Amino acid sequence: MLTPSTLLPxxxxxDLWKSRFSWEEELPFAFTDNFFKWLNxxxxxxxxxxxxxxxxxxxxxLHVFVDACKGAYAACVFVRSEVEGESKVRxxxxxxxxxxxxxxSIPRLELMACCIGARLVNSVIKAIDASSIKVTRWSDSTxxxxxxxxxxxxxxxxxxxxxEIRELTGSYSWRHVPGNINIADFFSRGCxxxxxxxxxxxxxxxxxxxxxxxxxxxxIICQPKEVDIEKINSKLVxxxxxxxxxx
Numbered sequence: 015m016l017t018p019s020t021l022l023p024x025x026x027x028x029d030l031w032k033s034r035f036s037w038e039e040e041l042p043f044a045f046t047d048n049f050f051k052w053l054n055x056x057x058x059x060x061x062x063x064x065x066x067x068x069x070x071x072x073x074x075x076l077h078v079f080v081d082a083c084k085g086a087y088a089a090c091v092f093v094r095s096e097v098e099g100e101s102k103v104r105x106x107x108x109x110x111x112x113x114x115x116x117x118x119s120i121p122r123l124e125l126m127a128c129c130i131g132a133r134l135v136n137s138v139i140k141a142i143d144a145s146s147i148k149v150t151r152w153s154d155s156t157x158x159x160x161x162x163x164x165x166x167x168x169x170x171x172x173x174x175x176x177x178e179i180r181e182l183t184g185s186y187s188w189r190h191v192p193g194n195i196n197i198a199d200f201f202s203r204g205c206x207x208x209x210x211x212x213x214x215x216x217x218x219x220x221x222x223x224x225x226x227x228x229x230x231x232x233x234i235i236c237q238p239k240e241v242d243i244e245k246i247n248s249k250l251v252x253x254x255x256x257x258x259x260x261x
Contacts, residue, residue: 018201089131103218124155
């Protein structure tokens with residue numbers, strides 16, 4: 015539940031690792047200052063109160079949001095239910111990971127976010143024993159969504175992750191959400207404990223409580239230009255075979 019605020023120390027630790035300081039070397043002020051600012055704000059989280067009861071009924075459905083940026087990628091799962099004529103949205107699970115030390119493109123990180131989102135929601139479905147529940151998966155990456163929905167000769171990195179995503183989710187349950195209203199953006203970038211306390215992000219995006227007809231339209235008509243970067247170049251080779259005649 016506190017995933018957004020726990021990302022910052024992970025990013026600080028990774029930056030320290032990249033800087034290759036020795037164990038006996040004093041850390042620069044910028045690192046220690048950022049860490050202790052975060053640590054001091056952690057005490058404000060004692061004021062966070064989350065309802066333990068979740069409304070699961072015949073109207074319940076799951077919504078998964080995924081996102082990535084240069085430093086991290088993340089996924090979160092919400093349940094949406096109709097209760098006494100009102101839509102209720104509550105966070106169930108969330109997970110984020112620091113991006114690998116090896117630099118990856120944003121589309122690749124977005125695809126990795128889709129992958130952990132697919133795993134995360136499947137673990138939720140098993141936990142609540144609701145294999146028939148409707149699930150919608152949201153990403154703001156048109157490139158990752160194109161890879162998932164369209165077939166092509168992709169690189170090994172993309173092909174392996176697309177294969178897993180399709181096996182776990184299929185390709186037609188994914189929808190596009192504009193980046194400025196993607197709730198997963200909030201914690202793929204991280205925030206201070208105080209910012210998290212003020213946001214109440216665990217209540218989900220406000221638009222998800224509205225009529226489904228007003229939700230973002232998910233059609234991606236044109237192929238994003240970054241898609242072809244991960245295509246394998248096929249080469250056609252002609253071979254002429256000759257047979258030697260033996261007496």
